[in-house]
Amino acid sequence: MSTSNASRSKASTLAGIQALIAGTQKHFANGSLTFGNATHTASSLIQTLQDLVNAMTAYAAAQATTKDAQLALHTVEVTADPIVSAYRKFLDATFGNATQTLADFGLTPTKARAPLTVEAKSAMVALGAATRLARGTKGKKQLAKIRGTVPATTSEQPVPPPAAPPKAAT
Secondary structure (H helix, E strand, O other): OOOOHHHHHHHHHHHHHHHHHHHHHHHOOOOEEEEOOEEEEHHHHHHHHHHHHHHHHHHHHHHHHHHHHHHHHHHHHHHHHHHHHHHHHHHHHHHOOOHHHHHHOOOOOOOOOOOOOHHHHHHHHHHHHHHHHHHOOOOHHHHHHOOOOOOOOOOOOOOOOOOOOOOOOO
16 A cells, blocks of 8 residues: 555655654653743643644544544445436336425436427437538448559559459369
8 A cells, every 4th residue: 555745745744743752751850941932831841742743643543433434434335326327217207296295205206308499309310410421431332432542653554453363163
C-alpha cells in the first residue's frame, strides 16, 4: 500500500510535535518559557502539544473509519441499487396512476410523454439530416455505389490484367 505526500506530511508533522514534547520534557521539565510575547509553563506547553497530538490522532482515526464506512456503503449500494430500481418499476407498474398509493412509497406517477407536434417532428428530421451530412455518414445503398478508381500510370505500356489461377485437374 503506497502512501501519498499528504499522509507523509501528516505523519512527519505528528512526529515533529511528539519530538517537541519529548525535548520539552527533557530540557524544560520545570519552569516557564517566554516566547511570542507570552509566558508559558512547561506543563501547560506540554499539555497544549499533547492536545494537538490527540486531535491529530483522532482525526486520522476518523478518516480511516470514514474510508471503511464509504467502502461498506459502496458494497451495499452495488447490491441494493438494482433491487431498489426493479422494486420502483414494479410499484409503478402495479399501481400505475394511483397517486395516493404511490405516495405511500414516496413515489410519484410517471408522466406520460407528450406527443410531438408536426413542427417538432420536422425539426428532428432536419437535425438528423444535418448531422448525417456533417458527419459524412452514409447508408448501405450509398456505400454500395462508391467504387474506387485506379490512378493513371505514367508508363506508355498498359498494365496487363492479373493472370487467372490455373484450374485444378479433376
